[in-house]
Structure formats: C-alpha cells, structure tokens
Amino acid sequence: MFTAASRTGIARHTGLLVLAGLLAMTGCKSTSDSRTADSSSPRTARDASLLDALEREYAIGPRAARSLGYRLGWQAPDAGKTTIRVEPQGDSILVLSGDNILKRLTADTGTRLWSASVGSPVAEVLGLTYLPDQQRIYITRDSSILSLESATGVMTSEPGRSPVQELQWIANTAPVVFDDFLIYGSRAGELVWQIYSLGHSFRAYNIGQSVQLTPQLIGDSVIAVATSGEIVVLDAAQVSTRWRHKLLDKVVAEPGVGAEVVYVASRDQYLRAFDLLSGRLKWRALTEAPLSHSPSVIGRDVYQLIPGSGLACYEARPVNRYDGRRRWINPEITGTVLTKRGDNLITWDDQKRELALVSASTGVVETTVALPSVRMIVTDNQVNGRIYTLDDRGRLDCLIPAN
Numbered sequence: 001m002f003t004a005a006s007r008t009g010i011a012r013h014t015g016l017l018v019l020a021g022l023l024a025m026t027g028c029k030s031t032s033d034s035r036t037a038d039s040s041s042p043r044t045a046r047d048a049s050l051l052d053a054l055e056r057e058y059a060i061g062p063r064a065a066r067s068l069g070y071r072l073g074w075q076a077p078d079a080g081k082t083t084i085r086v087e088p089q090g091d092s093i094l095v096l097s098g099d100n101i102l103k104r105l106t107a108d109t110g111t112r113l114w115s116a117s118v119g120s121p122v123a124e125v126l127g128l129t130y131l132p133d134q135q136r137i138y139i140t141r142d143s144s145i146l147s148l149e150s151a152t153g154v155m156t157s158e159p160g161r162s163p164v165q166e167l168q169w170i171a172n173t174a175p176v177v178f179d180d181f182l183i184y185g186s187r188a189g190e191l192v193w194q195i196y197s198l199g200h201s202f203r204a205y206n207i208g209q210s211v212q213l214t215p216q217l218i219g220d221s222v223i224a225v226a227t228s229g230e231i232v233v234l235d236a237a238q239v240s241t242r243w244r245h246k247l248l249d250k251v252v253a254e255p256g257v258g259a260e261v262v263y264v265a266s267r268d269q270y271l272r273a274f275d276l277l278s279g280r281l282k283w284r285a286l287t288e289a290p291l292s293h294s295p296s297v298i299g300r301d302v303y304q305l306i307p308g309s310g311l312a313c314y315e316a317r318p319v320n321r322y323d324g325r326r327r328w329i330n331p332e333i334t335g336t337v338l339t340k341r342g343d344n345l346i347t348w349d350d351q352k353r354e355l356a357l358v359s360a361s362t363g364v365v366e367t368t369v370a371l372p373s374v375r376m377i378v379t380d381n382q383v384n385g386r387i388y389t390l391d392d393r394g395r396l397d398c399l400i401p402a403n
Contacts, residue, residue, distance in 0.1 A: 059391040064369045069341045070399040074110040079396035088380035089130040114153035127174025142171050165199035176217040178236045185211025203239045207232045213254050225251045243279025256295035258316050265291035271304050285324030296337040303337045328363035339385035348377050
C-alpha cells in the first residue's frame, strides 16, 4: 500500500507528463501556426514555462530525451538519495538503499508497492532475484539467503521452513537461476548450486582461487570466471565441466555472450572469442591497453571500451580471421554501450556523467548529453531498452523509446 505522499508525487508527475504530451502535440502544428502566432503571447510563454519546468524536474528533460529517440515515462520522486542499486526485473524495478531497505516499484508507472528491510545496515547484499512464477524475491547475502513474498515484501512463512537459508559456502556474487537452483560464486572459488525452494546446498564445484564476478547462464551452460584468470563453462544440469582455459592475466569484467560464442576481455590486453560448447578459441584481438570493461554483444557486433583509446567495434563472427576484425574505433567515446536504438548506440560515461548517441556502423558521435546530476543509469535491454536514471536528489526517472 502506498502512502498519501507517494500518491501526491505520482499525481504531480503524471500531470507534468500529460502537459508534456500536450506540448508535443501542439508542437507538431507549430510550423504552420508560427507564422501567425506571437512569440510573446500568453499561451506561448505558458508553454515555454511548462517545458522549462519539465527540464528542471527530470534529469533528462523532454528536449534531450527526444534527441536520443526517447520520451519521458515516469518519475519516482522518493527513490532515495542513498540508493546503491536499481535493477529492472520483469514487471518490477527493485531499488536498494545503502542501509538495506528494498523497494519494489512497478515497471509501468514507477508506483511503489512496498518497502522492506532486508538486512542490517552493515550487511552486504550481493543479489536480488525476483521469481514471478514463485511469487518470491530472494535476497542473497554473504552467509544467507532471505526470501520475501513479492506481493507484500513480508518474509515468507511456510510450515517447517525458515525464510532465512543459511549458506554452507560463503557467497561472493549474485546468483543466476537454473531450474530449482540459485547458482552463485563463493569466496573460496566454488560455484555453488543452492536449492532455493528447500533451503539447502546441493553441489559445489571449485573453479579457482575465488569468484568475484556473477556467473552467467546461457541455456544449460554456466559461464564463470575465477580471479586467478580461469574462464570455465559448466553443464548446469550435470554440474560438470564442459571446458576451461587459464588466461595470461586476470579477468575483472563479466564476459559477453552472443550466438553460441563467449567473449572475454582480459587484463592481458586481449579480447577473445570462445565457442560456447567446445571452448575452441575462435579469434583473439590484441588491444592497446589492459581491459577492465565487459564487452557488449549486440547482433553481429562486439563493442569493447579500451582505456585511453576509446570504444572499438569488432565483427562478432569474422570469417577466417583468427586475429579478429575491427570495424572502427573512436577515441572520443569514453563510455560503455548502454543500449542500441535503431541504427545508433547510446553510451554512458560514468566518470564524465555523459550520454552519447553514436552511429553503430561508423562510430561517429551524433550528439552528447551532459548529465551532471545523474549518479546511476541502467537499462532493461541491450536493444531498445528503457533507460532509468537516478539523480543526486534521489529521483528515479524512466525514459521509454519513442515510436
């Protein structure tokens, strides 16, 4: 149940969005009307004032949103200044604060459904897993997993079963879901299969010294990386190794996965492509610097940020090119790929707090948008994804791809 204050905020921002829509509609007729309209008329001044209000209210105002191919969706004005995590999952947005208060918002409107404490203020929350079919949200902490009712945010209560699952292996990453298992990486270097419905550990499989990167699941293949440089793919059902490689240096960014290919960026300056099923090295490209960002795999291309050199685009599956094939590189682009919109990429530089609209085919920067007030930005899809921004005021905005 939401409070009166939250209802007021929703109504206020819904009204602003309606006004934005009306302004957009009148803007469609402005070409012919502007010949006779007086720019100093009360209506024109009022429209300009409303637009200015929207620009101030939203981290990305209507003008900037339109230049990126987006429109204003909604705003949750009380997401929180101490928010440390924003995760779109299914029909919900999960928002976690620094003192471990979890809020569930609706993805369609940003309405807050509930908030709940998911640990002491000093506890480390590693993962938030929303399972709509089970009507559960599982909170992975280092030594336990807490289960909540997704509808209400209260702890689950089932006869003979505690809502808190104690972990046999200390967790070090968020989990991925496979069948009845939450599979997470441990501090001691294991991948652990936890039966979330029963609250028991099923199997653990050591892959290296420690696991700090969240494993990934593609079909029944689990892709995991150990801090000592091992890249391992396991059969999730059989808990057995399909293949493994020891690289020349550490991997500090999660691999990217395309059509049956795993792309790994390493500190040894190589971007590598491995066959998902066999582990055969398909190609490797030597870059200009040690790599610390994840590759983004979108369609036929792989995008890799190279420190000091900019964003590079590689052909995902080059023919007879063991050394890879670079399509382009642009030193002006210092951000990673957020999502692709039509023929353009949208990149985000967390240090500069700057969005850029980039041609996917040439790497040319079409436009940039400075967002000094935005401290976090996420998307729900690599292609035509919604964009969520959290600003310094604690306001969470949603941008929706324009038709």
